[in-house]
Amino acid sequence: MPLANSINELQRRVAQCDSLIANAHKTDSFGSSLFPVVDRQQITVAAFLNLFIAWEGFLEDAMTKLMSGSPTTSGKRPTRYVTPPTQEAAKIMVIGINRYFDYANIDYVKRLTTMYFENGYPFEATLNSISADLADLRTMRNASAHITSTTQRALEALAQRIFLTPKPGIDLYTLLTSAHPNSASAQTVYAESRDKLLAAAIIIANG
Numbered sequence: 733m734p735l736a737n738s739i740n741e742l743q744r745r746v747a748q749c750d751s752l753i754a755n756a757h758k759t760d761s762f763g764s765s766l767f768p769v770v771d772r773q774q775i776t777v778a779a780f781l782n783l784f785i786a787w788e789g790f791l792e793d794a795m796t797k798l799m800s801g802s803p804t805t806s807g808k809r810p811t812r813y814v815t816p817p818t819q820e821a822a823k824i825m826v827i828g829i830n831r832y833f834d835y836a837n838i839d840y841v842k843r844l845t846t847m848y849f850e851n852g853y854p855f856e857a858t859l860n861s862i863s864a865d866l867a868d869l870r871t872m873r874n875a876s877a878h879i880t881s882t883t884q885r886a887l888e889a890l891a892q893r894i895f896l897t898p899k900p901g902i903d904l905y906t907l908l909t910s911a912h913p914n915s916a917s918a919q920t921v922y923a924e925s926r927d928k929l930l931a932a933a934i935i936i937a938n939g
Contacts (some may be wrong), residue, residue, distance in 0.1 A: 735805050735937040738793045742933055745786035746926060752779040753922070773905040780908055780922055781876040784869060787929045788835040794936055795841075795855070796822035799848055804939030811850035836873060838866045854939040858932050865928050868893075872925075875904045894921065 756775035758766045765772065799822040803809045816822040826833050826844065834840055838859055845855040852859075859866070868890055875887045891899035891907050899907075908922040915924055 735794055735797055735802060738790055738797065739805070739933060739937050741793070742786055742790040743930065745789070746783060746930060749779040749783045749786070750926070752776075752782075773903070776905050776908055776922070777876050780904070780925075781873065783922075783926060783929070784836070784873045784876075787869075787933070790933050791835045791841060792823065792826070792833075794933075795845065795848075796826065798854075799825070804854060805937045806939050808854075808939040810853050810939070812848065813850070814848050836870050838863055838870075854936050858935045862928055862932050865925070869925055869929075872904060872907070 753776050756767055756772045756779075760766060767775070796816075796819045798804070798810055799812060799814055800816050800819045801809070801812075802819075814822075814825065816825050833844075842852060842856060842859050842863075845852040845859075849855070871883075871886045871890050875883045887904060887907065888899055888902055891902045894907075895910075895913060909920050911918045912921045912924045919927070
């Protein structure tokens with residue numbers, strides 16, 4: 733299946749994440765929230781986690797399609813160093829002798845793309861350009877999956893980098909729903925993250 737389908741699937745899954753967050757924050761005719769705060773928090777964090785999972789799914793789908801001979805959406809065909817006969821064979825090759833491949837670790841992903849494609853095309857340049865953003869997203873992903881002293885410290889350090897002021901005790905929900913200070917349209921941290929992932933995916937798929 734072409735990479736256009738990979739982008740369409742990512743966009744569909746992202747739209748569902750947006751819908752979950754929007755529905756969780758709906759109010760009645762009197763302006764009162766339909767969901768209690770704990771529900772809004774859990775739904776929003778779950779939607780963010782689903783967003784990250786959708787991005788990982790796109791990376792796997794795009795990489796293994798290109799490994800098995802699919803062109804980019806612009807019709808280019810990367811120079812491959814491997815030639816698995818099918819996409820499923822490519823997925824097995826990526827996993828190798830491990831139980832799974834960690835697409836959340838961008839260093840692993842970049843290493844793999846340079847092993848399988850000449851100059852890591854079409855992944856390397858785009859992933860390098862957003863590597864800091866992807867590291868921040870992984871910090872948020874870790875905080876969404878389990879809260880420990882380690883993940884909390886990392887989340888607070890991330891919040892301080894974003895807002896340029898200490899944010900002791902900040903939770904992921906608050907971070908995600910806060911306006912990003914670098915956003916020209918006062919988008920939330922969640923929305924800024926979503927848009928960067930979508931833009932990167934489109935560039936990768938186009939080649």
